[in-house]
Each structure stands twice: as structure tokens, then as C-alpha cells.
Amino acid sequence: MRTSMLTSIVRRSSTTGASYVSRRGFASGSAPERKVAVLGAAGGIGQPLSLLMKLNPLVSSLSLYDIAGTPGVAADVSHINTRSEVVGFAGEEQLGKALEGADVVIIPAGVPRKPGMTRDDLFNINAGIVKSLCTAIAKYCPNALVNMISNPVNSTVPIAAEVFKKAGTYDEKKLFGVTMLDVVRAKTFYAGKAKVNVAEVNLPVVGGHAGITILPLFSQATPKANLSNEEIVALTKRTQDGGTEVVEAKAGKGSATLSMAYAGAIFADACLKGLNGVPDVVECAFVQSNVTELPFFASKVRLGKNGVEEVLGLGPLNDYEKQGLEALKPELLSSIEKGIKFAKEN
Numbered sequence: 001m002r003t004s005m006l007t008s009i010v011r012r013s014s015t016t017g018a019s020y021v022s023r024r025g026f027a028s029g030s031a032p033e034r035k036v037a038v039l040g041a042a043g044g045i046g047q048p049l050s051l052l053m054k055l056n057p058l059v060s061s062l063s064l065y066d067i068a069g070t071p072g073v074a075a076d077v078s079h080i081n082t083r084s085e086v087v088g089f090a091g092e093e094q095l096g097k098a099l100e101g102a103d104v105v106i107i108p109a110g111v112p113r114k115p116g117m118t119r120d121d122l123f124n125i126n127a128g129i130v131k132s133l134c135t136a137i138a139k140y141c142p143n144a145l146v147n148m149i150s151n152p153v154n155s156t157v158p159i160a161a162e163v164f165k166k167a168g169t170y171d172e173k174k175l176f177g178v179t180m181l182d183v184v185r186a187k188t189f190y191a192g193k194a195k196v197n198v199a200e201v202n203l204p205v206v207g208g209h210a211g212i213t214i215l216p217l218f219s220q221a222t223p224k225a226n227l228s229n230e231e232i233v234a235l236t237k238r239t240q241d242g243g244t245e246v247v248e249a250k251a252g253k254g255s256a257t258l259s260m261a262y263a264g265a266i267f268a269d270a271c272l273k274g275l276n277g278v279p280d281v282v283e284c285a286f287v288q289s290n291v292t293e294l295p296f297f298a299s300k301v302r303l304g305k306n307g308v309e310e311v312l313g314l315g316p317l318n319d320y321e322k323q324g325l326e327a328l329k330p331e332l333l334s335s336i337e338k339g340i341k342f343a344k345e346n
């Protein structure tokens, strides 16, 4: 039951399209011990993400940390009869224990947007939160893979990199900005327009994670469909504005939480599979990159035993996508530089 539940989740979404069970590389029950820590676990994303990680049989230890509220979330989730042991940690004095021995740390800590705000408007509060959490990661679990969800991702990932550099623990293979929700949205919107089975849809989304920096490559989407230029432009815009669509619909009660939890769980599962040696695990993520002249960029990434095994190129772009790529670079670079400057000065 638990395996079939997760199998259906993962099978529908994996970039490589293969099923969870057949690609694990080991029989059920013999997966290695893996500790996953969720920082911000009592929040809108944190709670459903903790639930989904509890359903993942690759996790043996689930550590739920927040500044408050985690004992309740942990007690609740811990009653689910799946493999992992769940422990809740509340308050900064417990952060070290929450992180010790973690293989993967997922960070959905920080404030979400309200209508009328950009992701960059979150910078002033979230930059400090991310900086302090990453300082603790450098101290207590310097080898963990870090999945950064907190916005603005285009700046929080460079902040994390600088914090790790200062601490002497930076490994570019282990730091990921989670852009999976952009891929999830692009797949859903494309399937609806192209009238194809959403479970079979595959396409990369590259660039960054804010407005025009989100660049879905519909020319590479499979199954192929004969969509007009106008339809592709509309799909691109809807993908770029997907977060705002949810912020407006929630009308002041926050941003995407459930779809983000799903996307975060899929990405963390891909990281765990990579760590466990499953071959050909490929997902999009915002990572240190040579794909363009920008120091960080989201593209397809092959995950392996050390995190990023290979940052894959963009593949062929059509003229519309080439224009989108050039147009996003100044904004993305300035968000990256803002993050680096903050981390250097604070």
C-alpha cells in the first residue's frame, strides 16, 4: 500500500519517466539508512512536505525542525506506519540535533508572498533566515545535500553558497535551488493544452525561479503537439506567473504550499535515489553552472552519489526561447549578485 502510493506519485512526475520500484536498484526493505531534515517543517509547505517524506520508504530518519510548532507536527506524522523514525525539534537550541547526520536537508523556512509582492520583496526577511540555517548546516551536516525552497531562490542559493564558502564546506555538487514546481506546472499546463496524457509529459524548465527568469522549453516537450505560437506564448506566461496565480487565488493567505510540497518531495526523492546509486536520475534544479555565463542557472541535472553528477546543457532552443534566455539574464544575474553581496556583508 505505502509503496504503491509513492510509486504512483513518483511515476507520474519523474523526468526519466520510470517507476520508483523498478529503478531503486535494491529490493524493498533493504534501502540504506538515510536521514532527511525539513527546516520550516511546521509551515504551509513544511507540513505536507513532512507528510510526503514520511511516505517515502527511502527515508529512515525524518527530522522536523521549526522555530515553534514542530512537536505537534512530528507527533502527528510519526503515527503513520511507514519506515522512518520521526523526531520534532523546536527552537534554535535544537537545530544542531535536528541536522546532525542528515543526508538531505530541505529548506522551506521563511515568509511567503502576499498579493502585489514579488519574490524579491521577501529578500530582507528570508536572506537572514537562510543565512543562519546554512551556517548551522555547515557546522552540523556539512556533507548533506541542501534543497533550497525559500524564496527568492535566485538569491537564497547564492547566499547559501557564500555561507558554505566562508565556513570552508562549500561543495557545488550539493547545493540545489528547488525549481521543480516550475516543471510540475509546465507539464500540467502543456498536457491540458496539448490534450496529451499528463503522466507522459516531459520538458525542461531552465533559468531561475521568478517571473521571466523561469523559461520553460516547450519546443523540447514530449509527447510532441502541434501548438500555435500564440498557445506557446500563453503557456510560457502561465508557467512564469504560476506562483502569482496561486498567491492571488489565496488572497493574502500565502503562496503555493500543496503543489510545492509535492514538487519538493519529488525532488528530494530524486536526490535520495542519486545518493543510493540509482542510475539516470535527471531533474531540473538551480545549481552552480557553466551552461551560460551566469554563475548559477537552472537546467537538467544528473543526480548521483555525491549530488550533482553532471549539469546537462540546454539542448536546441527555438528563436522564441533564445530571446527568452537573453531577456532573463540581466534580472537573474542581479538577483544572484544581490545574494552574494548580502552574504559577504553580513
Ligand SMILES: NC(=O)C1=CN([C@@H]2O[C@H](COP(=O)(O)OP(=O)(O)OC[C@H]3O[C@@H](n4cnc5c(N)ncnc54)[C@H](O)[C@@H]3O)[C@@H](O)[C@H]2O)C=CC1
Residues within 6 Å of the ligand: 039, 040, 041, 042, 043, 044, 045, 046, 065, 066, 067, 068, 108, 109, 110, 111, 112, 113, 122, 126, 129, 132, 133, 148, 149, 150, 151, 152, 153, 178, 179, 180, 181, 182, 209, 254, 255, 256, 257, 260
Ligand atoms: N521554490 C519554490 O518553488 C517555492 C518556494 N516557496 C517559498 O517557501 C517559503 C515558505 O513558504 P510557506 O511554507 O508557504 O510559508 P509559511 O509561513 O507557511 O511557513 C514558513 C515556516 O518557516 C518557519 N521559519 C521561519 N523562520 C525560521 C527559522 N529561522 N528556522 C526555521 N523555520 C523558520 C516558520 O515558523 C513557518 O513555520 C517562502 O519563502 C515561499 O516563498 C513557496 C512556494 C514555491
Ligand SMILES: O=C([O-])CC(=O)C(=O)O
Residues within 6 Å of the ligand: 112, 113, 119, 151, 181, 242, 243, 244, 246, 247, 255, 256
Ligand atoms: O510565488 C511564490 O511566491 C511562491 C513560489 O515561488 C511559487 O509558487 O512558484
